[in-house]
Amino acid sequence: DVKVTQSSRYLVKRTGEKVFLECVQDMDHENMFWYRQDPGLGLRLIYFSYDVKMKEKGDIPEGYSVSREKKERFSLILESASTNQTSMYLCASSFSSGRAHEQYFGPGTRLTVT
Amino acid sequence: AQSVTQPDIHITVSEGASLELRCNYSYGATPYLFWYVQSPGQGLQLLLKYFSGDTLVQGIKGFEAEFKRSQSSFNLRKPSVHWSDAAEYFCALKRGNNRKLIWGLGTSLAVNP
Numbered sequence: 001d002v003k004v005t006q007s008s009r010y011l012v013k014r015t016g017e018k019v020f021l022e023c024v025q026d027m028d029h030e031n032m033f034w035y036r037q038d039p040g041l042g043l044r045l046i047y048f049s050y051d052v053k054m055k056e057k058g059d060i061p062e063g064y065s066v067s068r069e070k071k072e073r074f075s076l077i078l079e080s081a082s083t084n085q086t087s088m089y090l091c092a093s094s095f096s097s098g099r100a101h102e103q104y105f106g107p108g109t110r111l112t113v114t
Numbered sequence: 115a116q117s118v119t120q121p122d123i124h125i126t127v128s129e130g131a132s133l134e135l136r137c138n139y140s141y142g143a144t145p146y147l148f149w150y151v152q153s154p155g156q157g158l159q160l161l162l163k164y165f166s167g168d169t170l171v172q173g174i175k176g177f178e179a180e181f182k183r184s185q186s187s188f189n190l191r192k193p194s195v196h197w198s199d200a201a202e203y204f205c206a207l208k209r210g211n212n213r214k215l216i217w218g219l220g221t222s223l224a225v226n227p
Contacts, residue, residue: 004157031213042219043158043204050213058214090157094213102148103215105157 002027004106006091012112019078021109023091030096032074033103034058034066037088049074050096081113116141118207120218127195128226135190135221137179137205146208147188148215149179153201161203164188175199200225 007022023032033048035058045058047066055066063085067075074093078085088110092103119138127133139145146165150158162173169181179190188205202222206215 033214040219043217045214048213092158096213102160102163103158105150105159107157108155110155 002104004104006106006109008109010110013081017081019081021076023074025093029093031094033092034076035090083113086113118216118218120221122221124222126224130194133192133195137188139207148206149190150204151201197225
């Protein structure tokens with residue numbers, strides 16, 4: 001079974017702190033994704049990566065950066081956390097495009113910024 | 115522009131009743147289509163997917179979905195709902211070689227005992 005793990009289920013940070021969210025997948029997937037999920041807004045893509053050190057902006061990249069130094073690990077970084085970044089963050093991974101490869105999701109990290 | 119619409123934000127059904135969740139899409143070619151389920155506080159789990167062939171797709175947990183090209187729809191069905199089916203359901207579309215998914219906003223399902 002594919003496993004996608006996220007470093008924390010719940011996280012509380014203060015405004016202005018630098019926050020790291022880590023995601024690890026064990027299926028040698030090329031693609032990895034970071035989403036945020038807010039009530040009524042569904043899933044919104046922040047960034048994704050299609051290879052080591054390669055990344056593309058999603059729909060809402062402002063205020064975030066990412067890092068992918070190893071194929072299995074994809075990190076989301078909030079350089080200076082703000083209260084409007086309080087949200088559920090979901091990581092996902094998938095094989096390369098070209099076929100109907102589904103995305104596999106981690107359990108999510110609920111981040112609260114106070 | 116490509117899009118996925120889930121017309122029902124919230125649905126309530128009684129346990130044992132049948133269920134149909136609607137998903138409509140806008141895309142010029144044949145899409146790959148997915149249904150995911152999210153239990154409270156959890157990540158998303160794939161229920162089923164359509165990519166070619168038979169338009170009636172069977173999934174996990176007793177769910178099925180039918181792809182109707184003429185109606186641009188991919189509705190999810192279950193003949194008899196269980197209380198454990200209460201969750202958020204998301205429909206998503208993948209365009210050919212594009213890596214990203216286009217997501218609907220989800221339908222929240224409540225199940226009355």
